[in-house]
Amino acid sequence: MNSSLLLGVAIGIAIGCASIFLPYFSDRNQGLNEGCSLLPHRHFWLYSKRVLTPGGIMSAAVEINGGHIVSIVHQNKTPKQTKRAHVIDYGNAVIMPGLVDVHVHLNEPGRVEWEGFVTGTKAAAAGGFTTLIDMPLNSVPTTTSKEAFDMKVDAAKGRLFVDVGFWGGLVPENALNNTAIDELLQAGALGLKSFMCPSGINDFGQTNASHIKEALRILAKYQRPLLVHAEIPQPSEDEKTDMDISERRMYSTYLRTRPPSWEEEAIKILIAVSKDTHFDGSKDGAHIHIVHLSDSSVSLDLIKEAKESGARISVETCPHYLVFSAEEISDGDTRFKCAPPIRDVLNRERLWKALKDGHIDMLSSDHSPSSPALKLLEAGDFLRAWGGISSLQFGLPVTWSYGQQHGLQLEQLSELWSQRPAKLAGQHKKGTIVTGNDADIVVWDPENEIQIGENYTIYHKHPITPYTGKHLFGSVITTFVRGNMVYENGSHASTACGVPILAV
């Protein structure tokens, strides 16, 4: 064989090999940002016997390409691995939409010693959350102007392991200034958030009904919601100012300082304000969302009635109101301090019923950690400790474990944690496994037992949480954000490729 013939054969073999491997390599490389994903493929199939789709839980294969769900095929066996598309067989694990948490305080920029974009979103990814919406307070500056909003988005860039959107803040300083609110919404705030009581943060003041009314006029135009911390301080007869530490350590003391009447009063006003928000003939009117409902008595009845009479109101509650009760909180254990407070067992059980019956629209964590010192754990002073519970990473196993005891189905859980929160935040490509949506997916084992604190890595900045020691069911195996495998079995992708979500 002469040398030119040899060369020809060699080239022929090389081309042949390349044509066999090219599709495989192109699948591996095209459009993949180095480090964003633990999986070196952009086109792949996820298969399991339990895929949660809007049509129910079924044995199916979900095809993902370029960050989107491109097909869902109901089938009882693993798809064949091809050169074009990689296949991951998750067996009996559950494949469902990634969770969307509309109430998280990530506290960056400014209070990164409390939490931060990196630690908060790593915890989210490990907990099966693929989208977070950050609250406008506890960061410095608070997100109450276009400038502060832009600063927050800049601070988030390159530091997110899941996608993060932002609520803007409605405070007395901007509430009556239509231009300022317009600018904040045009900068990309997904909606606004306000407090009807002191927020615990000096530069985030409380709003009254007039502030809220004015803001709703603009929000209605943008079709974005107003989220409200619905508590209004009520005069009380036995208000004592000189309590000693033994009294301040008692949970019952704290509970008495924030009775259900605070929630009731705020909710009454919100319902009244929401009555006529069809400004300038707008068809849908403004949307008020009540955050972290604790009172399942009169407050809940008021919300039910308002909804029945057509008010555009929605409501969330949080895992801590569903898991804990006042009866079990030891005096001095300020890990449980939050506002509104965790109430009694009866209240908790009524919340479960409302969730199951569809009167509570969604779940959120209200993850609001602080530096450990501010929890005053040694003094155990309930009146002076920081109010806020750290819990972001545990939402799925907690609500699944306790939800099962209360007869909550997996499909309902997914609606509460993914579908409805995504809708509230205006994220129509997220929250469900349907063709065309972002491939935001959690794969988890609902039967696997875990114990918080024991062989269980907590990614929050601080591990202080009232969930320590809890035995739960449900462990996250893998989390995908827009097709990137951002977390798997204790490892995160090396690069933070979550994106800031801006309203358009």
Ligand SMILES: NC(=O)NC(NC(N)=O)C(=O)[O-]
């Ligand atoms: N400044 C806060 O983060 N407050 C939060 N604190 C709680 N819930 O105890 C909240 O959402 O109200």
Ligand SMILES: [Zn+2]
């Ligand atoms: Zn609040």
Ligand SMILES: [Zn+2]
């Ligand atoms: Zn909050």
